Amino acid sequence: MRKILIILFVGVSFSLAAQNYAGENREGCSGTGIEIGIPDPNPEYCYKWGIANGLTAEQIHQQRPVVKPSETTTYSVTVTDPDFSFRAVDEVEVTVDFGGVKFAPKYILPNGENNQSKATLIVNKLSLGGLPRPFTWTVESDPNNTKCEIDQSGWISKGESGGNVTIRATLDENDACFAEEIIDVNVGVKDLVVRDVSDHTRVAHDKDTLYIVGAGSVEFEAIPNEESSFPQGQPEWTGDLSPPPGNEFIFISSIGTGTYTVSAGERTVTVISVDANPISVAANIDLAGLKKFSEMFKKPKEPTPDEVTFCSPIPPEVTLPAAISIGITSEVVPKYKSPDIGDKNSVSLTLPAIGVSGCLPLPCCSATFPIPVPGVTAKYYVYLRGSAGLSFNINIARDESLESDAWDGQAKMSGSAEVAAGAAFDLSVGLLGFTGGAEAVAKAGVDVRYNDTKLEYQAYWGGVQAILKGTLYYMSPSETIQFGVTKGPWQVVDGDKSNWSLLLDFTSL
Structure with missing residues (x-):
């Protein structure tokens, strides 16, 4: 009698250890962009990158995205096959040696004044002599003809109309290495208003003080300049009272007896709550x-x-x-x-x-x-x-x-x-x-x-x-x-x- 041994293989889903799916660690300039991932990825695999500095939401499913981080950043990717029989996680570090432009404040007004905002470079790798490498500031793009200017100290001036301006810092020894960022013109705070919630006819404006008798609620509203609106992250609120997450341009806050100072951009109001003292x-x-x-x-x-x-x-x-x-x-x-x-x-x-x-x-x-x-x-x-x-x-x-x-x-x-x-x-x-x-x-x-x-x-x-x-x-x-x-x-x-x-x-x- 012959005995027949039948071996049945059943497909089992398992997770592989992290492999080289994110590619080798890279180094470069933020403005130029740095490609991450492996040279020949499997086209059938599904890639999902985690959101990080320099990686946009539109890039999370790309196999080889080009990232533009403002500083050294680690990127993580999750790879799965079409039937999800395995899953792999990998990371890659991108070292930025020249990149990241920031502005203080984040916007300028279309008033033609000088030195409205200061541009600075976040990362500039030192030269062999231990000194920062020289670079040049320029207005790279001005599609709205705002007539903004920037000097080599990073001061942004002029600006006669609203729009977006691309400011670029280019490495002198390699003009292919640059960093750039967009600054908004005409998205400033024209006025800051605070109102007594119990009586909206009682209002204080920039540099004024609103008095409240006893505990109550006040409403703060930042007014943008004409023909503009606040983008996400603006205006910048500082002071004793803060808006809810998201930097909303208008918010209500409850207060007790005391003095409160609140600023939006360069505008400031004060609220003083006093007792009735009958x-x-x-x-x-x-x-x-x-x-x-x-x-x-x-x-x-x-x-x-x-x-x-x-x-x-x-x-x-x-x-x-x-x-x-x-x-x-x-x-x-x-x-x-x-x-x-x-x-x-x-x-x-x-x-x-x-x-x-x-x-x-x-x-x-x-x-x-x-x-x-x-x-x-x-x-x-x-x-x-x-x-x-x-x-x-x-x-x-x-x-x-x-x-x-x-x-x-x-x-x-x-x-x-x-x-x-x-x-x-x-x-x-x-x-x-x-x-x-x-x-x-x-x-x-x-x-x-x-x-x-x-x-x-x-x-x-x-x-x-x-x-x-x-x-x-x-x-x-x-x-x-x-x-x-x-x-x-x-x-x-x-x-x-x-x-x-x-x-x-x-x-x-």
Whole structure:
């Protein structure tokens, strides 16, 4: 019996160790370009190079790309066969001995000025004598006719219109060895603006300061020059606050109390956040001492008991309020449509009524009736009584966060007066007595107010009222009263009240 041995080979995918797929290490000039990879690559293999300095995205699948690194760079490549049965990784180092042009700043303005940007060479291998090899700066390409110039110190000047300019550094000993880079013209920052996010009318520009009250958010925006826009990587932001990744030309940042300076290119703004620092003062000025002081100078006439009953007070007296109320508030506020800060202030003053009152018995018209009955007396009195009062209330304020930041407010003064004429009689029989009388009262007053630069007044006349009074008493009218009654008032003459009328307009002064 024959035995047949069948061997079955199964394809297995495996990874090979790194081989020479990236080519030998190279050395050269960045501007000229250096080819990497092996001379005869397998056309069926798939190449994928990692992105690196001098290798563009369009080159990652080329088998032999030409790279232009600005400095010595290592490149990595991954190689696979069509059916992915193996995978290989290889690296190659490219040494740059002359290359890499950079600018500071990265762009110039089309203003024709000198020395706007400085070009420098990143790599220049030393000569055998230990000195940098000489090279020459030139404007290699100016397709937009910007008229830019470069001197041999690397300073780029002039520039009269926008566009892209290729600046080249060429090695003197080998004009095939060069390095070059493109500089933008007319992609500068024309202005830097910062806005209060809570009120976009509050704006500060280049070299200005925006004030914020308390914590808040501000928006920074870099404005490019006319007919231009910022390319990727511009503008260059520096300072205390930074934009999100990508150097966006506009961003919002939250801030707390403090000072922040932000620059975009050569433009700079400052933001200062301050506390509101509210201040509030309220006080009552006690007038009790003043009242006691004024009473020291009084020398009143002692009224008779009957005068007190019919005509009180005697003599005239002044009534003072218990206290004067004063209130003051102040705080810092953002100014209306301005980057500055201002104040919000208010003052209030309240003076309750100051009054004066008095009563004058008329001697000509006061007498005692002679009644020939023991224990019976009769008297009559005629008097004039008057009182007046005055009160003040003032409220003024100024708020610089509002469109009108002038002092404004209201002030009101009220005055009133009352005059009465009366007659009374008294009849007593022993310890019992009766007193009665009639009184005519007239009232008038005026209110004055200040509001919105205008002083206005309003007058009123209360008419005439009549009142009847009667009282039964025991022993004396000024002592224990057993029973009293008042009838009225009756309106005898009607009163009237005027409309508010202009007294003085301060805007015309």
